[in-house]
Amino acid sequence: MPLTTRPLTRDDLDKSDALIDEAFGEPPSGTTPPSADDPPRPGYHAFGTFDDDHLVARLATRGYHSWFGGSAVPSGGIAGVVVTAERRGTKLLDDLFRVALDDGLRERGEAVSTMFCTAPGIYRKFGYEVISSYDTVEVPAVALARIGAPAGVRTRRATPGDFEAVCRVYDTWAAAQNGPLTRRGPAFPADAKAYIDAFTGVTLAVDDAGDVIGFASWRRGQGSGDHATLEVSDLLALRGDAYRALWHVLGSFGTVVGQVRLHTSGHDVARLSLPSAHWKAVEREPYMLRVHDVPGAFAGRDWPVNGDVAFSVAGDHLGTTNGDWRLVIERGKATCAPAAAPDGPVLTPGGLALAWAGAQTCANLRMAGHLSGGMENDQALDRMLAPRPIHIRDHF
Structure with a gap:
């Protein structure tokens, strides 16, 4: 029987909870499990892939806004990605991400999505790349006393x-x-x-x-x-x-x-x-971003300088960002539309995520293998995209 991917309903709650417990461990003793009678969680959307009646993979998206370039950009937070143990490595996530991102996030105007992950390599296939991390650091209290x-x-x-x-x-x-x-x-x-x-x-x-x-x-x-x-x-x-x-x-x-x-x-x-150099990282969780809707992502935030540059994106497994694009920024607002980009810079989907987020310069993207092709537009891209500090303060 073919696999089916669809939004999860309250009738799927027990199966979804069992799959989450399988992957992340059972909740602490005394924790009240969610009930089908609980009111819907605002901004929360869950999707699952079924083999007949068996839930074999699931993920959830949460509706947020994130600050980029001084604008509050609608963004979907991906959480609770799980594949049942016996089916890992069988490409179940392909259709799951396609449905969750295209049918879910795009309909709500969330042109970008972000996620925390323990294995970034799994999600690079879908165009996600690490733009920062959520860190826990320790400082000796005696050092602060000074x-x-x-x-x-x-x-x-x-x-x-x-x-x-x-x-x-x-x-x-x-x-x-x-x-x-x-x-x-x-x-x-x-x-x-x-x-x-x-x-x-x-x-x-x-x-x-x-x-x-x-x-x-x-x-x-x-x-x-x-x-x-x-x-x-x-x-x-x-x-x-x-x-x-x-x-x-x-x-x-x-x-x-x-x-x-x-x-x-x-x-x-x-x-x-x-007053001292004490700043010991004790935990670090990578934070990844994907651009899913190129025109929507660039139009959804402000930009610091005017400019006009063409670029291409190639290699998007989900197919929504591939193609030739022309980015025009005037008075802080951007339009990005399909257009010929002969011999211009070519970004990977991960490179697009890093560039849009302001996480890396074109020179670094080239060194990392995320940017190829002609270099004549690199300076224009750097100037227009204007990297600024990236910070993460909430875990989901």
Whole structure:
């Protein structure tokens, strides 16, 4: 009987949960499993491939917006990709990704999709490439204890009434990067009390005018001594002295914990305030991106300079990006349409993802095998695509 790939329904929940448990392990004891009676998860869409009545592969997409080039770009987050053990390596993901991306993401205007992965090589076939990673780093608390409290910035504990101020700091920081989720929309309910209650504390950095210019959200964890850890989910600020003020508070735990563990990515400017070179990566999860709709991806964000350049894409296994394209940028807005690109640069699908995200220059793409053909448009592409820091702050 031929394989069938379709959206999953509530009637498929038990089969889907069993497949997830098979791949990722059973949930912790005491965890309440999802029920078919639960309301639908906003922005969540699951797809499965069936062999007769047996679910043999599944994945889910989540509706997000990500900051790229100062614009909030609709983007689909790919999660929970699973193939049953006996069918791995049999190309079941081909049709699954084709249906999920084309029938799912494109219909909702999500021209790009992103994912965390443990094996990037599996997903390069589908045009995904690593643009950054979600990192966990450790800094000895005793090193932070040497950071003095700066003048002109005070710290205090946040209350639910500070939620909008915290969101403004995050939005200002995130809009200046490439990659962070907007933390708006159905996946991020605006529940101020739930946000504050999720942490042991949220510490604010406040300037002389009383404005919130930074925050750190942290959990104390268990125990004390050299092996105890203070977990920091966010450490973000809009000024260097605000970073130092927040590090100073975190360093005050140096008498009871051995290290501060921070979730971060890329070249975090928070590191510039540290007095030592301590910054030990203890976990790193690659973050991949695919451009699925070329015209939609370029039209969906702002661009810093005007330009007109032709390029080609070749080798897309899913077929949606292959062809010759002409990119025209005027007054910050782009149009990208099919057009002849004789002897111009040729990008792989992964190279397109890296270039669009601003993660690599043309020179680096050529060295990595993601760009070939004529070099006369390389400088124009670099100038138009304008790489900027890439940061990831949310795991899904």
